[in-house]
Amino acid sequence: MKPLLLAFLLFALPFGPAFAVNPDEVLSDPALETRARAISAELRCMVCQNQSIDDSNAELAKDLRVLVRERLANGDSDEAVIDYVVSRYGEFVLLKPRFETKTLILWGMPATLLLIGAITLVVAARRRAGQAKGTPLSEDEKEKLKKLLQP
Template sequence: MRRLLLALFLLLASVVPSLAVNPDEVLADPALEARARVISAQLRCMVCQNQSIDDSNAELAKDLRLLVRERLKNGDTDEAVISYVVSRYGEFVLLKPRFEAKTLVLWGMPAILLVAGIVTLVLAGRRRAARIPGAPLSAEEKEALDKLLRP
């Protein structure tokens, strides 16, 4: 039984790495293919939008994978290929946006929100500590309260 489960697990595990790259897309040069896979993992499929073109089965993703491989075969650097795709499709095509002046808010927002949350908690704690507790109830007030609470 254990052997059967192990064989089934190995069979299923061997299917996972195939992803969406078709055999006819794979470059003959392993170094170029590795570079193409790294670049493809950084580019967003414009159809799926939450998948890289390396993982997507969409036709546009296939076209982009072929474009990346063609540019690499022509001698472009990785950055040149990415810049070419960004020039055609915009910054949205990058799964991880570049750190630039126009994306500063995007990159800085988590830190800004963290600082704002800490300041809010500190101010709320100070306000709570600054409250003066109410004066204790007088004997008459306790008696009136007891009358109200008794059934």
């Protein structure tokens, strides 16, 4: 019996997020439902914070999914729906923040850190190469080395 239960769990677990949208939330128009799913995938669940509202089972996520579908059914464009949700909950509700002046640091930081890391590696390599050369041996040191190396 345990292998059967394990097989069921292994089969059912990947489909867990697919069941977050309840059947009573689904729109009758397939085109609107597709748009609603695409918008829901871009919006963060404020309770879970690491899931989209499409994947979350939280009550707030359900309310947001219903809100998105209502706005689409009323004729709003995708951008208008997203703007409405952002105006109510702030930029944090977007899983992928917009590229604006106030988010410039957020978008520019990865490139800046890579550039700083590359410069640091180049400077360290040059320092190491300079230290490896060292100073040449004096005549006295060369004589001592010859004596040490002779059998």
